[in-house]
Amino acid sequence: MKLDKKCIVITGGTSGIGYELAKYLNLDNEVIVISRSTSKLNKLAHELEGLVTFQADLSKLEDIEDVTDAIVKRFESIDVLVNNAAVQYTPTFLDDEFRYENIAHEITLNFTSVCNLTYLLLPALLHNHKAAILNINSGLALAPKTSSSVYCATKGALNIFSQSLRHQLEKTNISVQQVFLELVDTSMTTGRGKNKMSPETAAKHIIHGIEHDIPDHDIGKVKLLRLLLRLAPSIAQNIMKKF
Ligand SMILES: NC(=O)c1ccc[n+]([C@@H]2O[C@H](COP(=O)([O-])OP(=O)(O)OC[C@H]3O[C@@H](n4cnc5c(N)ncnc54)[C@H](OP(=O)(O)O)[C@@H]3O)[C@@H](O)[C@H]2O)c1
Secondary structure (H helix, E strand, O other): OOOOOOOEEEEOOHHHHHHHHHHHHHOOOOEEEEEEOOOHHHHHHHHOOOOOEOOOOOOOHHHHHHHHHHHHHHOOOOOEEEOOOOOOOOOOOOOOOOOOOOHHHHHHHHHHHHHHHHOOOOOHHHOOOOOOEEEEEEEEOOOOOOOHHHHHHHHHHHHHHHHHHHHHHHOOOEEEEEEEOOOOHHHHHHOOOOOOOOOHHHHHHHHHHHHHHOOEEEOOHHHHHHHHHHHHHHHHHHHOOOO
């Protein structure tokens, strides 16, 4: 699908990968960004002409219901939904700074909200032209690291959900796609990792994947990870364990 004059909803478009997607796609499309912070949304709307913003805390069901209702009322149809917003808590279950209340928040935002938002926006995505649901996933969905166990599990769940939804929607106009990213240099990974991909590069790969209808799009080192998981699974799992 050529991304030109399309109506595109991006969650978490105020920073990192979502911001780069919004910036680039806003040049030729109608872009709607849903995010939590009003001040960041105002700054974004000021910077990117024509961009439409909606404030919502996607970890809250009532916010998801309100925002999807407002979008459906204002826009006749949607061509692309990018489920991007997520959070990652890094402490292990044994660390003093581990907060058990973060477990529910991380699962709700990273996984449940994607299911709810997708379901509530589905009527606007079902129409006579091509449409896409793109779930932003991670190499950690394929093999977990030691820290961020709940995050890894939400991404694993997102992978299975995406594949099943793809089966459900195969006779419709909607293609369900996933992008599996390597480590990207955003606020989510501040102070961690080396040789990280820039969010600009990640966004360019993601857009290429949507335009070429790639169902499961491995980016950067994830290509190697998937190959290694096939050829030597225990070596791949061990590398990811120490990641
Ligand atoms: N960075 C990486 O290395 C990496 C690797 C693989 C996959 N990913 C995935 O890529 C996606 C984007 O990550 P990123 O690195 O770009 O993260 P980021 O820079 O931390 O951006 C996260 C975005 O999500 C929004 N958000 C957070 N909590 C929210 C909530 N409760 N309701 C609504 N919006 C909320 C944030 O807005 P506010 O600031 O307003 O809260 C922000 O716009 C995520 O799905 C992540 O799992 C990232």
